[in-house]
Amino acid sequence: MTGQFPDNADLNCRPIGVFDSGLGGLTVVKQLMQQLPGESILYFGDTARVPYGTKSPATIRNYAVEITRYLQAQGVKLIVVACNTVSSVAMDNVMLVSSVPVVGVIEPGVRAALKNSLSKRIGVIGTSATISAGKYTALLRSMDPGIRVFSQACPLFVPLVEEGWIDSEVTESVARIYLEPLVKQSIDTLILGCTHYPIIKDIIKKTIDGNIEIVDSAVQTALEVRRVILAHKLACDSGKPAEYRFYVSDFPQKFEEIAQRLLGQSLSNVRRIALDDRSR
Numbered sequence: 001m002t003g004q005f006p007d008n009a010d011l012n013c014r015p016i017g018v019f020d021s022g023l024g025g026l027t028v029v030k031q032l033m034q035q036l037p038g039e040s041i042l043y044f045g046d047t048a049r050v051p052y053g054t055k056s057p058a059t060i061r062n063y064a065v066e067i068t069r070y071l072q073a074q075g076v077k078l079i080v081v082a083c084n085t086v087s088s089v090a091m092d093n094v095m096l097v098s099s100v101p102v103v104g105v106i107e108p109g110v111r112a113a114l115k116n117s118l119s120k121r122i123g124v125i126g127t128s129a130t131i132s133a134g135k136y137t138a139l140l141r142s143m144d145p146g147i148r149v150f151s152q153a154c155p156l157f158v159p160l161v162e163e164g165w166i167d168s169e170v171t172e173s174v175a176r177i178y179l180e181p182l183v184k185q186s187i188d189t190l191i192l193g194c195t196h197y198p199i200i201k202d203i204i205k206k207t208i209d210g211n212i213e214i215v216d217s218a219v220q221t222a223l224e225v226r227r228v229i230l231a232h233k234l235a236c237d238s239g240k241p242a243e244y245r246f247y248v249s250d251f252p253q254k255f256e257e258i259a260q261r262l263l264g265q266s267l268s269n270v271r272r273i274a275l276d277d278r279s280r
Contacts, residue, residue, distance in 0.1 A: 013236040015040040015243070016225065017076030017100075019067045022050035022162050023255055024196030025082030026262050028105070029244075031222030032080075033263070036229065038236050040243040042074055048250035051158040052085040053127020053194070060129060064090040068097050070275050076100060077234065080225060084126050084194045084217065088133035103228060108220035109191050110139045114147070116213045117189040121148045123182040123212075126193030128153045136193055150185045154178045154194075161196045164254040171200060175207045183209055191215045199262060246270040 064086045087104035124136045131153040251272040
C-alpha cells in the first residue's frame with residue numbers, strides 16, 4: 001500500500017478502482033466482493049490491448065499511467081493494480097501519478113507463499129514480462145535469503161483464458177508443458193503470478209503434485225485491500241447496496257460470458273469506453 005488518503009469525509013463511499021490488462025482482474029473483484037461486500041467497485045479491463053505480458057516495459061508503463069489517470073478522474077478512493085505484469089514493471093509509475101493509495105498483487109502473494117512453504121522451494125508462474133522483471137524472486141529472497149525460487153513464464157495462459165478456453169484439452173496440454181519442470185524441482189508452493197491464472201486453477205491443480213500449495217494472488221490482494229481500508233477507517237457504512245461498474249477498452253464476445261461465470265451473477269452494466277473519456 002502506498003500514498004496518502006485525502007482528508008475528505010465523502011471519500012469513504014467512493015468506489016475502489018481495479019484495473020487489469022483484460023478480464024483476469026475479475027478474480028480480484030470476486031474476492032473483493034466477498035471480503036468487502038459494502039464497497040462499490042469500478043473495474044477497467046484493457047481488453048483492446050491484452051495481453052500485456054508480451055509487450056515492452058515502456059509500453060506497459062504508458063498503459064498503466066493512462067489507466068491510473070482515468071480511474072482517478074472517476075473519483076476512486078483506492079486503486080488496485082490487479083495485473084501482475086503492471087505490478088512487476090510499472091508500480092513506481094502508477095504511484096508517481098496517483099493521488100490515492102495503490103495496492104499491487106505481488107507483495108500479498110509473496111507473504112502468503114513464505115508463510116506456506118516448509119521446504120523453502122517456491123515456484124512462480126507468470127507472463128513473460130513478469131518473470132523477466134524478476135520482482136517475485138527479488139522480493140522473496142529479500143524477505144528470506146534461504147528461499148529457492150523457480151520461475152516459469154507461461155505466455156499462452158492469458159490468451160487462452162481471454163478466448164474462454166478454460167476447460168480445454170489444449171489448455172491442459174499447455175499447462176503440462178509449462179508446469180512439469182517446476183514439479184521436477186520439488187517445489188512445495190506455487191504462486192499464481194497472474195490474476196488470469198486462478199480462472200484455470202482447476203487445470204493447474206490437475207497438472208501439479210497434489211501436495212503443492214497454490215497461492216492465489218487474487219485472494220491475498222483482496223485481504224490486503226480489506227486490511228488497508230479497515231486500518232484507515234475507510235469502510236463505506238452508508239447502508240446502501242454496493243454498486244459495480246465494469247468498463248472495457250474493447251468489447252470482446254467472451255467478456256460477459258466469462259465474467260458472469262466467474263462472478264456468479266449477470267452483468268448488465270459492462271461499458272466500452274475510451275480512456276480519454278471523462279464524461280462517464
